[in-house]
Amino acid sequence: MNRRSVLSVFAYAAVAFQFSVLALADEASTTKRFEHAKASEPQLIAFVKNMPKGADLHNHVSGAVYGETRLDAAIKSDLFFDPTTCNFSREQTPGSVPAKELLTNNALAAKYLDTTSMRSWRSANESGHDHFFDTFYHMSVPLSLSDSLTEVLSRAKAQNVQYMELMANPVPSDAMNAALADPPNVDDLEKALAQMQTRFPAMIAAAKTNMDSLDSQLSDLVGTKAPITGVAGPINFRYIFSVSRTVANPNFFAQMACGLALVQADKRVVSVNILAPEDDTMARTNFDTQMRIIDFLWNRMGKPDLTLHAGELTLAISPVEVMRSRIRKTIEIGHARRIGHGVSIAWEDNLPGLLAEMKQKRIAIEICLTSNDSILGISGNRHPFSLYQEAGIPMILNTDDEGVSRGNLTMEFVRAIRTYNLSYNDVKLLARNSIEYSFLPGASLYVNGDYLKLVPELADVRNPGWTPSARCMELMNASDKLTEEVTLERAFVEFEK
Numbered sequence: 001m002n003r004r005s006v007l008s009v010f011a012y013a014a015v016a017f018q019f020s021v022l023a024l025a026d027e028a029s030t031t032k033r034f035e036h037a038k039a040s041e042p043q044l045i046a047f048v049k050n051m052p053k054g055a056d057l058h059n060h061v062s063g064a065v066y067g068e069t070r071l072d073a074a075i076k077s078d079l080f081f082d083p084t085t086c087n088f089s090r091e092q093t094p095g096s097v098p099a100k101e102l103l104t105n106n107a108l109a110a111k112y113l114d115t116t117s118m119r120s121w122r123s124a125n126e127s128g129h130d131h132f133f134d135t136f137y138h139m140s141v142p143l144s145l146s147d148s149l150t151e152v153l154s155r156a157k158a159q160n161v162q163y164m165e166l167m168a169n170p171v172p173s174d175a176m177n178a179a180l181a182d183p184p185n186v187d188d189l190e191k192a193l194a195q196m197q198t199r200f201p202a203m204i205a206a207a208k209t210n211m212d213s214l215d216s217q218l219s220d221l222v223g224t225k226a227p228i229t230g231v232a233g234p235i236n237f238r239y240i241f242s243v244s245r246t247v248a249n250p251n252f253f254a255q256m257a258c259g260l261a262l263v264q265a266d267k268r269v270v271s272v273n274i275l276a277p278e279d280d281t282m283a284r285t286n287f288d289t290q291m292r293i294i295d296f297l298w299n300r301m302g303k304p305d306l307t308l309h310a311g312e313l314t315l316a317i318s319p320v321e322v323m324r325s326r327i328r329k330t331i332e333i334g335h336a337r338r339i340g341h342g343v344s345i346a347w348e349d350n351l352p353g354l355l356a357e358m359k360q361k362r363i364a365i366e367i368c369l370t371s372n373d374s375i376l377g378i379s380g381n382r383h384p385f386s387l388y389q390e391a392g393i394p395m396i397l398n399t400d401d402e403g404v405s406r407g408n409l410t411m412e413f414v415r416a417i418r419t420y421n422l423s424y425n426d427v428k429l430l431a432r433n434s435i436e437y438s439f440l441p442g443a444s445l446y447v448n449g450d451y452l453k454l455v456p457e458l459a460d461v462r463n464p465g466w467t468p469s470a471r472c473m474e475l476m477n478a479s480d481k482l483t484e485e486v487t488l489e490r491a492f493v494e495f496e497k
């Protein structure tokens, strides 16, 4: 090595040292700002709103749209509002009024908004669980998927959320109905799958056409780079196909098979989830059969990443027997890589064994604090947040149904920070988890999920002066996950400046 190169090595080392000190100093001053903001909710909201939050991975688009948007859509479509049923319809019925009357009749507008959200719900008078699930029976207004996605993605983008996995069905309803008509007998699962396979091509073709069209519309509407299901812009998303758990087994099989066929056919659909009240009689009595169906289809259809609601239960709505194995079975038989809610975890048999298994398999928990509070009445130290945190289970904060809850991802962070006295580092961990445990394809920026160990080629990505080398670009082009993780790390550098 000649003198010139030795000097340049020293110069590089000095610059690198300076960068790392700078990075630490910036994080330290941001930590101070964060600790100061914690004392006042408005100050904390202002801090968290601008903070990079990574992703929202548990978001039902139908419940994410605010009632005001539906009300506007009903007025625009000249519908009629029935104050007795709190529903809109195309035809005027006795007692109903033109929707536009709700522009001037504040009491009627408030009645609609209260019926379709937790806005004025009071726990003393009504079960939060019943009021929440009832809201979905009052949402029949002509609101397109494009409009719904635009609202949800724009709101997230404005709060520095960079990625979403959205529970939204990209199959147009006529193609979906055709695929699900006459569902197969599930006594013979092989035969049932063969019957469904003949329907996949038409359903997949319709979904692809719809997603192509949404890709081109949404990039403009949300103001991001095209396609919005790619990683080039400030926000992007993928679809999660939702299957109802409150239907008969043949219908459950048909829905699950369609969802998994879509995941196999198009990378814009990353997973399938099961939804609707977990304590519903059909969901409870069919649970073991549903897990057997998922196990069968998962093995036959490419073993994809699954996220499944499990343990959104309390003693008030479920016998304890159910809760002794609900989360374990969802992982071991249902192959869930992420668990939605997991509130009933403490009732699981051999809890230490289950937590160790989750940690070893890197199963993440999608925490939905506001939703758990209003639907289950579980909050503060009655919530298993600290149990998961102490067990080292990867946690992600999510909105669940932000339109119904009247919330957003900023408020989920604010609630978690103030309730569990989180540090700035805890908060960064939650944001990093949301990308690391997403179902984006490709290798990770981190070695074995350790956020202190970055892959060697990107070891200095947290330095303020970092610019991507050709090799870094190669790695990012090969992995959507790594690209989003680099985006998040750079967003933290900017935020902490």
Ligand SMILES: [Zn+2]
Pocket (backbone or CB within 6 Å): 058, 060, 275, 309, 340, 400
């Ligand atoms: Zn949910």
